[in-house]
Amino acid sequence: MSATANVKIDYYEVLEVERTVSDTELKAAYRKMALKYHPDRNPGNAEAEERFKACSEAYQVLSDANKRAAYDRFGHAGVGGAGGPGGFNGGSPFGGDAQDLGDIFGDLFGEMFGGGRGGGRATREQRGRDLRYDLKLEFEEAVFGKEQEIKIRRMDLCEDCHGSGAAKGKQPITCPHCGGRGQVRMQQGFFSIARACTSCQGTGTLIVDPCPTCRGESRLQRDHTILVKVPAGVEDGTRIRYGGEGEAGRFGGPSGDLYVVLTVKAHAFFERDGDDLHCSMPVSFPQASLGAELEVPTLEGPSTIKIPEGTQSGKVIKLKGKGVPHLNSSGKGDLLVEVRVQTPTKLTKQQRELLEQLSETMAVDNAPHERGGIFGKVKDIFS
Numbered sequence: 001m002s003a004t005a006n007v008k009i010d011y012y013e014v015l016e017v018e019r020t021v022s023d024t025e026l027k028a029a030y031r032k033m034a035l036k037y038h039p040d041r042n043p044g045n046a047e048a049e050e051r052f053k054a055c056s057e058a059y060q061v062l063s064d065a066n067k068r069a070a071y072d073r074f075g076h077a078g079v080g081g082a083g084g085p086g087g088f089n090g091g092s093p094f095g096g097d098a099q100d101l102g103d104i105f106g107d108l109f110g111e112m113f114g115g116g117r118g119g120g121r122a123t124r125e126q127r128g129r130d131l132r133y134d135l136k137l138e139f140e141e142a143v144f145g146k147e148q149e150i151k152i153r154r155m156d157l158c159e160d161c162h163g164s165g166a167a168k169g170k171q172p173i174t175c176p177h178c179g180g181r182g183q184v185r186m187q188q189g190f191f192s193i194a195r196a197c198t199s200c201q202g203t204g205t206l207i208v209d210p211c212p213t214c215r216g217e218s219r220l221q222r223d224h225t226i227l228v229k230v231p232a233g234v235e236d237g238t239r240i241r242y243g244g245e246g247e248a249g250r251f252g253g254p255s256g257d258l259y260v261v262l263t264v265k266a267h268a269f270f271e272r273d274g275d276d277l278h279c280s281m282p283v284s285f286p287q288a289s290l291g292a293e294l295e296v297p298t299l300e301g302p303s304t305i306k307i308p309e310g311t312q313s314g315k316v317i318k319l320k321g322k323g324v325p326h327l328n329s330s331g332k333g334d335l336l337v338e339v340r341v342q343t344p345t346k347l348t349k350q351q352r353e354l355l356e357q358l359s360e361t362m363a364v365d366n367a368p369h370e371r372g373g374i375f376g377k378v379k380d381i382f383s
């Protein structure tokens, strides 16, 4: 026996709604539950079927103002109690309410089969799958762009039958079992449930004489070479879409798309932040103190920067336009060089003496500096 004969769960709980639920909310909640537990979506799942029936029963009662009032006052007893008046296997116990249900299920089947209820004919056409190709790029390749041929294997339209799947001069015939609708309706208790036609697998047509080349599949596996044009300035994770370069659709359906997904390798020296590049330059203590000219690498070759005298560790020097080209506009990001003052180690005797002399001439206040001073971060300086 169904759950309706056993201990009955509260109708509001079945539909996961509050007792104060409005009619509109109730309908929405029922739709949601019915879609979730509909037998067509849960083939062979007895529990889902029970839930589906329970939701339907709850909705039948709660969507009727009189029955809902009776249920609110007397519980299940108010609307027939355990077993109910005829339950769900005894035809339509609720008479006129069925119309509202039909309304709901019209939408339901529309959503599930992608067409109007019972109206349209099924079709064999199916969109081809999208394909994904992972392309690894060197750091510089992402910055400057690149053209590369990639090889993909995909399903292509069979040229011999032009995607019909039928032998030359033959056409697929309308499936006699479902009359071309692709689905057959089965009465299950109170409800009529649509199931895919088993003769034509829901396609509505049958291929009696299949194309010998593709054996009726309408497509063939083929290798392709595609030229991928990576524009300058792409980032790790960028997807490039090639419309229609995915798998061909079945039986003349539209092709899927090809997505080339880019992975960009890290650089040994530069770190990328959007279109800006970051790097750090070691500078000796005397260079930082006295000022110096230094050669720094950029992606376009070495460049000279001036370190002013008295430069503190952490200072960032900006090289405008030495970053990554903007992907969708002209111009480039910047290169930000952070100065790292190196404390000398492994001193020679002479160097030690010189430092000691220097030290004696300098009185240093060793109080910690505030944030924003020499301990400030690069970001603080530029924000």
Ligand code: ZN
Pocket: 158, 159, 160, 161, 162, 163, 164, 165, 166, 211, 212, 213, 214, 215, 216, 217, 218, 219
């Ligand atoms: Zn063919």
